[in-house]
Amino acid sequence: MWFAGLILIWPLPLSKWIVNAWEDVNTSFFFFDISFIALIVWFALFAFRVDISPPRDEPLRFNRARQKIYAYNFKYRWWNPFERWRVVPVAYDWSQVRAEAWKQRGATAQGGVIIKWGVMLSIVAPGTNKVIDRFHLSTMGADEHAWAYVCTYMQQGPSALPPPGEPQDPNTVPWYNLALRLAPNVKWPEAMDIESRTAP
Known part of the structure; x- marks a missing residue:
């Protein structure tokens, strides 16, 4: 899951989205992009914690x-x-x-x-x-x-x-x-x- 989170994050063209959003003055699209990025970051944090937070076993x-x-x-x-x-x-x-x-x-x-x-x-x-x-x-x-x-x-x-x-x-x-x-x-x-x- 951790690797899945990293794969989802690294190719995000964040700067291009922000520039295009401001050039087109399309603030609703801009906020959609930000929300999507926040969701991806949340998923990456969650995936990382799911992998390393539980103990090695639960005897x-x-x-x-x-x-x-x-x-x-x-x-x-x-x-x-x-x-x-x-x-x-x-x-x-x-x-x-x-x-x-x-x-x-x-x-x-x-x-x-x-x-x-x-x-x-x-x-x-x-x-x-x-x-x-x-x-x-x-x-x-x-x-x-x-x-x-x-x-x-x-x-x-x-x-x-x-x-x-x-x-x-x-x-x-x-x-x-x-x-x-x-x-x-x-x-x-x-x-x-x-x-x-x-x-x-």
Whole structure:
């Protein structure tokens, strides 16, 4: 997206537009040009921030001993490139967690169809079904199998599951992914980091 923003900006003949607008005394066209340039600049800023502001990963931690879920939650508003986007780590009781399967259809420019799917974890207010927060568990991946694995771990423990693979460092990114290499590292608050990895 960052490169798309740069491609849109660099060929703009700004000076020619301004000169022509004043020579023709066509102020409505001049203000249209300025508005268009402002829109392109906004898009470039937005594209740049979308690439480098989110952390390298947004991990979830499940603590069976405490019966809690911990989420490295990234908060942003896409329409405001000047707002400070930030990570707000949160913790919820396991009893508040629900799973929602989702599927989304989209059309391509060539007339094809793109289908995306995944599992979203929804957090409900205690004693209600009102959703107060959501996190992605999987996208175009293991789907219900990932949810079944998590449920089995939280309810029965690791002995009921096949041995997990080697843990992956969320800050390890491919060398060729410039956006992820510029993105901030995952760094849990110290107290939450300790709590999420230990028993009460």
